[in-house]
Amino acid sequence: MAELLTSRLGYLLKHAQLNFSQSGARALESLGINGRQLAVLVVLDAAEPLSQLDAANELGVDRTTMVALVDELEAKGLVERRRSPDDRRKNIVELTAHGKNTLAEGERRHQETEKTFLADLTPIEADLFVRILKKLAADAEAPVDQPETATGKEKKVD
Amino acid sequence: MAELLTSRLGYLLKHAQLNFSQSGARALESLGINGRQLAVLVVLDAAEPLSQLDAANELGVDRTTMVALVDELEAKGLVERRRSPDDRRKNIVELTAHGKNTLAEGERRHQETEKTFLADLTPIEADLFVRILKKLAADAEAPVDQPETATGKEKKVD
DNA sequence: GCAAATCATCAGTGCCACTGACAATCAGTC
DNA sequence: GACTGATTGTCAGTGGCACTGATGATTTGC
Numbered sequence: 102m103a104e105l106l107t108s109r110l111g112y113l114l115k116h117a118q119l120n121f122s123q124s125g126a127r128a129l130e131s132l133g134i135n136g137r138q139l140a141v142l143v144v145l146d147a148a149e150p151l152s153q154l155d156a157a158n159e160l161g162v163d164r165t166t167m168v169a170l171v172d173e174l175e176a177k178g179l180v181e182r183r184r185s186p187d188d189r190r191k192n193i194v195e196l197t198a199h200g201k202n203t204l205a206e207g208e209r210r211h212q213e214t215e216k217t218f219l220a221d222l223t224p225i226e227a228d229l230f231v232r233i234l235k236k237l238a239a240d241a242e243a244p245v246d247q248p249e250t251a252t253g254k255e256k257k258v259d
Numbered sequence: 260m261a262e263l264l265t266s267r268l269g270y271l272l273k274h275a276q277l278n279f280s281q282s283g284a285r286a287l288e289s290l291g292i293n294g295r296q297l298a299v300l301v302v303l304d305a306a307e308p309l310s311q312l313d314a315a316n317e318l319g320v321d322r323t324t325m326v327a328l329v330d331e332l333e334a335k336g337l338v339e340r341r342r343s344p345d346d347r348r349k350n351i352v353e354l355t356a357h358g359k360n361t362l363a364e365g366e367r368r369h370q371e372t373e374k375t376f377l378a379d380l381t382p383i384e385a386d387l388f389v390r391i392l393k394k395l396a397a398d399a400e401a402p403v404d405q406p407e408t409a410t411g412k413e414k415k416v417d
Numbered sequence: 418g419c420a421a422a423t424c425a426t427c428a429g430t431g432c433c434a435c436t437g438a439c440a441a442t443c444a445g446t447c
Numbered sequence: 448g449a450c451t452g453a454t455t456g457t458c459a460g461t462g463g464c465a466c467t468g469a470t471g472a473t474t475t476g477c
Contacts, residue, residue, distance in 0.1 A: 109298070110392075111298075114279055118272035121395070122269055122273075154454085163434065164457095165435075166434060167456090168458085189455095190441065190443065190456070221394060230391045234275055236380075238274035238275040311425065322426095325425090326427085346423090346473080347472080348472065348474065349425085
């Protein structure tokens with residue numbers, strides 16, 4: 102692969118993300134979970150017990166996706182579903198002891214991976230990078246104004 | 260969605276990428292192409308005509324994926340396949356006139372999108388951000404050493 | 418001239434995310 | 448208390464995307 106695209110933001114973001122998630126996957130491999138599953142454990146390890154929908158919202162996934170995610174974790178014995186006594190439509194999902202241990206070790210490895218990933222940067226650079234990334238990840242809904250339609254600069258091709 | 264995951268590198272990269280690609284998609288929508296297709300046009304618009312495999316390598320996608328990509332662009336009349344006279348196993352893929360026009364306008368919008376996306380940053384920040392991103396996107400193959408296995412720190416859970 | 422490599426293609430698979438439908442349950446209203 | 452509408456979890460189906468593996472055509476090396 103050559104240099105043509107390597108200054109495109111989309112390309113860079115995609116491949117940075119790819120690299121990082123692969124590093125994460127490798128680090129978690131021997132724990133028997135992947136990054137998504139670890140993320141689910143993270144959100145479930147809250148003060149208040151969460152329903153599947155709560156967890157899905159926290160994680161930013163669809164509630165139908167959360168079904169499979171919890172299925173997987175339950176099959177591994179990391180979490181348990183139980184009916185909420187307050188609202189019997191809800192599944193309260195809680196970590197098992199095994200789940201808590203896996204979470205702790207997973208988090209340790211996750212932090213190790215982040216550290217390794219940013220190891221080439223100075224602390225100042227790393228900090229700035231994360232700050233910028235937060236900003237860029239945040240304005241999800243903020244509609245980017247489209248100057249071509251807004252200013253009439255849009256060109257018809259052919 | 261709350262704050263639990265929003266300092267995780269993986270989460271931030273994923274959502275920054277998502278935001279950007281959505282902005283790009285919106286900007287290109289009325290052109291009838293998406294970001295991937297624009298990227299293909301970019302790599303195909305080279306001095307030397309490229310085969311499908313060349314383009315796939317350039318773009319970092321599988322050769323089987325490139326088949327469909329070229330199919331789409333050919334259906335839109337943006338590129339043309341023709342057999343290479345030098346090596347008749349190869350499909351030379353070239354931009355049509357329509358393809359060139361679409362590429363030019365797409366590139367204009369792409370740059371606009373990048374500018375908008377980085378608009379909140381100072382020029383120095385934007386520059387640093389891109390530089391860092393290039394570094395992180397680059398070391399694709401560089402195997403992350405796994406301290407837990409390398410140093411014997413690995414813990415068994417349960 | 419023959420075996421091995423290369424290229425484009427296609428079918429199949431897997432992952433991920435979504436939509437739409439359904440049953441169970443809850444909340445509000447009359 | 449019964450009815451209506453909303454909420455939650457589940458499942459089936461769909462679509463995008465990327466890959467593997469197989470096939471056929473062609474080229475290359477010996």
